[in-house]
Amino acid sequence: MIKNMMTNMMNSLSDDLMVNILTKDYPENFFVMATAAEKLSIMAIVEACMRGESGKTLQRTYGSPNVQSQWNKIFLNGRQLFQMPTESLDSINTQVVIGKNAKKPLTISMPIMITGMSYGGSLSLKTKIALAKGASMAGTSSNTGESGVCKEEREAAKLLIGQYNRGGWLRKQEDLEQLDAIEIQLGQGAWGGAVPTQIPSNQIGEHLRNTFGLQEGEDAKKGSRMEGINNEDDLVNLVKNLRETYGVPVGIKIGSTHFLEKELDVITKTEVDYIVLDGAEGGTSSAPPILEDDMGLPTLFTLARASKYLKEKGLDDKIDLIIAGGLKTPGEFLKALALGAKAVYIGSIALIATIQSQIIKTLTNETTPQLVLYGGKLTDDLDEDRGAETLSNFLMSCQEEMKLSLAAMAKTDITQLTKEDLMSVDRELSEVLGVAYGGEPCN
Numbered sequence: 001m002i003k004n005m006m007t008n009m010m011n012s013l014s015d016d017l018m019v020n021i022l023t024k025d026y027p028e029n030f031f032v033m034a035t036a037a038e039k040l041s042i043m044a045i046v047e048a049c050m051r052g053e054s055g056k057t058l059q060r061t062y063g064s065p066n067v068q069s070q071w072n073k074i075f076l077n078g079r080q081l082f083q084m085p086t087e088s089l090d091s092i093n094t095q096v097v098i099g100k101n102a103k104k105p106l107t108i109s110m111p112i113m114i115t116g117m118s119y120g121g122s123l124s125l126k127t128k129i130a131l132a133k134g135a136s137m138a139g140t141s142s143n144t145g146e147s148g149v150c151k152e153e154r155e156a157a158k159l160l161i162g163q164y165n166r167g168g169w170l171r172k173q174e175d176l177e178q179l180d181a182i183e184i185q186l187g188q189g190a191w192g193g194a195v196p197t198q199i200p201s202n203q204i205g206e207h208l209r210n211t212f213g214l215q216e217g218e219d220a221k222k223g224s225r226m227e228g229i230n231n232e233d234d235l236v237n238l239v240k241n242l243r244e245t246y247g248v249p250v251g252i253k254i255g256s257t258h259f260l261e262k263e264l265d266v267i268t269k270t271e272v273d274y275i276v277l278d279g280a281e282g283g284t285s286s287a288p289p290i291l292e293d294d295m296g297l298p299t300l301f302t303l304a305r306a307s308k309y310l311k312e313k314g315l316d317d318k319i320d321l322i323i324a325g326g327l328k329t330p331g332e333f334l335k336a337l338a339l340g341a342k343a344v345y346i347g348s349i350a351l352i353a354t355i356q357s358q359i360i361k362t363l364t365n366e367t368t369p370q371l372v373l374y375g376g377k378l379t380d381d382l383d384e385d386r387g388a389e390t391l392s393n394f395l396m397s398c399q400e401e402m403k404l405s406l407a408a409m410a411k412t413d414i415t416q417l418t419k420e421d422l423m424s425v426d427r428e429l430s431e432v433l434g435v436a437y438g439g440e441p442c443n
Contacts, residue, residue, distance in 0.1 A: 047289060059286035061369045062348055063190045063326070066293045067281050069300035071332045073426045075438065078408035086407040093413045094399055094406075096343055098181065098320050099249025099273030106159065106181045106249050109139025110399045111337060111414060115324050115345035116163050116185065116253070118145030120208040120220070121199065122285030124379040125152060127372040130354050132157035133384065134391030138399070143345075146185055146222065148211040149175040163253070164242070166194065167222035169212045173245075181248050181274075184238065186226060187255035189282030189325045192295030194224045194255070203375060232266055239270040249273035251322070256280065256302035257295070264309050272319060276345065277302050279325025283348035285373055299325035304433045307340025316340065330398040334405055338417040339433065353394035354387040 021031045036045060043065065050058055079085060086092060098106040114135045119128045122145065129152055132142040136158035144153065146165040154160055162170050162179040166186070176182060187193040199220040204212070212220055229235050235252075242250045252267050253276035260277075267275055279299025284292070297305075303323045310316040323336050324345035333344050355371055361381050362368050370376040406414060409421055423438045424430035430437040 057288050060289050060292060061284070061286055061373075063283035063287075064281060064289075064292035067326060068298040069279065069281055069326060070426065070429060071300065071335055073424055073429055074335050074433070074435070075423050075425070076331070076334060076338070076405055076409060077421050077423055077436075078405075079410045083410040085410055086412055089400075089403045089407055091412050092403045092406050093415075094402065096415065098322070098343060099251075100320075101318065102243065102249040102273050103247030104180075104249075106141065106161075108141055108159065108343070110395065110402075111341075111343035112333060112395055112398060113140055113161075113322070113343055113345050114142045114350055115347040116143040116145035116161075116183065117285070117347055117351075118147035118163075119150060119153065119211060120204065120374050121146050122374065123372055124374045124376060124382070125150065125207065126379060126382045126384045127351070127354070127387070128153050129156045130382065130384040130387035131350065131391065132160070133388030134350075134354060134395070135159070137388060137392035138395035140395065141180065143183070144170065148213060149178050150207070150211045154178055161251075165222070166224070166226050167212070167220060168227060169220070172213070176242070176246055179246070179248060181251065182242050182246060183251045183253050183276060184226070184235075184242075185253045186229075187253065187278070188284065189255040189278030189280055189296055189299075190284035190287045190292050191255060192291035193257060195291070196224050197222050208374070232269055235266065236270045239272050243271055243273070249320075251276055251320075253278060255282070256297040256299070256325070258297055260297060260302060260305050261309055264306065268310075268313060268315055268319065274320035274322055274342070275306070276322045276324060277306055278345075279303075279323070281326030282324055283326070285369070299323060299327065301432070303336060303339050303341060308434070311340070330401040331405070333398065334402055334417065335422060337414065338419060338421045339435075340419075350391060350394070354391045355382070356390050356394075357386060358383060 026032050047058060094110045096108060096111045114131050117123050119125055132153050133156045135142040141159035141161050142157045143161045144163055146163050146167055148169040149162055159180045161181040161183050163183045163185040164170055201217050201219050204220060214220060239250050250272055251274040252272050254263055255278050279302045280296030281299050306321055310319060320342035321340055322343050322345055323341040327344050327346055328349040336344050351372055359368055361378060362371055366377055370378045371382055419435050422435040424435055425438045427437050
């Protein structure tokens, strides 16, 4: 009986709705919202409502939906007769070395690394441990992000890169001595580069406060500039001191902008071992939409320009290029390597892989970020060992798929990839990237 009542009620409502849509003029027609959605976009409507409710800056998780890197218009070039495919996958090497000129180079099993996502500034401690464990199981590196070195993450990570950050939370010698590489973090793609931010003291737990080295009641403040870096000489001296003191590879990370070459002019005056360029499609735990959507240089164009710059300067064999910002599939990873990257950083897709078997814990009352963010409502529910396992599975799966493509391209080593292994179906894109155009015969 109740079922019949509900069915009749739904039928009546749907009938009334359909009559309204098909008969009323637009000012009274519910379909007017479809016009609004197409004209303004659903995202703009929702964010306008959120702004109207709070009157504050929005903080959007995951990064920008404004993806302009057209990886889907680039294809890898296989061989079948004029060159024979690689006979055995076992003969294909995916290992790469970052900072070969450092006293203690960083060797990873595959050119896929976990990007900087900070404990406290973005992720929970359990999430950081899961990422470190998963990366270690796959033979690659994890990254502290803009945080300090905490004991739990260091113990879980076989290879740990630490960010010498603008907050000053990773500067002590005893912390720097624990790292396998040091990354000077000057900017981030999803933040349009660098802007001042802070975490209020009432949102900082005791463990995080100790990791950051803060006093009780002290806010965690991060400036737009690195303290002590006021000119080129300061940066040159910092890189030199870090390399000589700790012997590990030293890198510099910036968020990509159209002034890329001008920034590289400064960076390449140092003795840096590697450069991290974070494209506009980079992810984040939270950032204002204007910085995510309307600033920066898309990852694909960043990579093409930076690779060309280093090659023209004769630095491509001296400085390793690591690209970050929205990369998500083994195909995109290989294309990035062929365009000149030594390795890729992944973040958002790594988190998805980490929680893939646990997303159900968020349904139907919470969102997925609540499972991984510092202060999230469900952070205690994360099974870090299971997360490490699924992340490792994702990384190993990507490695095996890349091997299959390398075999089809007659490669025995992942470092053999070049632009000759790429083709684009877009003429303008092929010219920008310096790769073959698919509408014309191969020379």
